[in-house]
Amino acid sequence: MEGSARSGDVWTRPRGGRRPKLTRAAIVEAAIKIADAEGLDAVSIRRIANELGVRAMSLYTHIDAKEDIFDLMYDEVAKEVLVEGELSDDWREAILQIVHKEREVGLRHPWMLELAHRSPRVGPNGLRHVEQSLAAAALLTTDPEAMLAIVTTVDHYMLGYTVREQHVRENGQERVHTSLLEREYVRSLLESGEFPHLKPLFEKGLYGREHFTEGLNWLLDGIERDYAEK
Numbered sequence: 702m703e704g705s706a707r708s709g710d711v712w713t714r715p716r717g718g719r720r721p722k723l724t725r726a727a728i729v730e731a732a733i734k735i736a737d738a739e740g741l742d743a744v745s746i747r748r749i750a751n752e753l754g755v756r757a758m759s760l761y762t763h764i765d766a767k768e769d770i771f772d773l774m775y776d777e778v779a780k781e782v783l784v785e786g787e788l789s790d791d792w793r794e795a796i797l798q799i800v801h802k803e804r805e806v807g808l809r810h811p812w813m814l815e816l817a818h819r820s821p822r823v824g825p826n827g828l829r830h831v832e833q834s835l836a837a838a839a840l841l842t843t844d845p846e847a848m849l850a851i852v853t854t855v856d857h858y859m860l861g862y863t864v865r866e867q868h869v870r871e872n873g874q875e876r877v878h879t880s881l882l883e884r885e886y887v888r889s890l891l892e893s894g895e896f897p898h899l900k901p902l903f904e905k906g907l908y909g910r911e912h913f914t915e916g917l918n919w920l921l922d923g924i925e926r927d928y929a930e931k
Contacts, residue, residue, distance in 0.1 A: 776824030792840035
């Protein structure tokens with residue numbers, strides 16, 4: 702059943718089911734809990750059913766396939782990205798509000814970025830997030846193409862940085878840095894003079910330090926300067 706064809710978007714199909722314990726919201730909540738604890742690969746129809754104490758087949762009264770659950774998970778977490786209340790009326794502050802929320806949610810739910818690579822179907826919360834991002838860019842320019850370029854450029858920076866940050870967290874890259882310095886051949890190479898720029902970084906322990914906001918401000922400075930000149 703997991704590989705069956707899907708009919709329409711999951712948000713427009715009947716929710717189905719008569720068990721009070723088994724709702725679409727409960728399915729999505731259980732799936733997110735599993736993914737947060739063990740990663741996306743741990744999410745399956747059977748595993749979710751076990752978490753909810755129901756038969757696996759009963760989930761199909763609410764979804765057509767496991768991919769539906771992924772779509773619903775992604776959209777549920779997209780709700781957490783939305784900035785509550787009014788955005789700042791300053792384009793830069795509005796962008797910063799949104800991007801910091803995106804990074805925070807991405808680190809809290811690492812599997813979300815993995816799902817983004819699978820191109821999940823965009824749900825209502827995902828559309829609200831895109832609309833909010835465009836509204837922030839619209840404070841700088843009303844050209845739709847330019848608005849999209851600004852949002853996409855900032856998103857690329859945030860996604861790239863957050864993926865790297867997750868990698869550091871999962872693999873303890875600072876410990877790797879320390880262990881490299883403990884290797885004699887690495888120390889000898891650094892002392893050889895061949896790496897005049899890399900050596901000071903190792904010595905000062907700067908490898909893998911966070912500069913998210915600084916880099917983001919550099920990016921926004923360039924965008925702002927470009928549009929100020931137009």
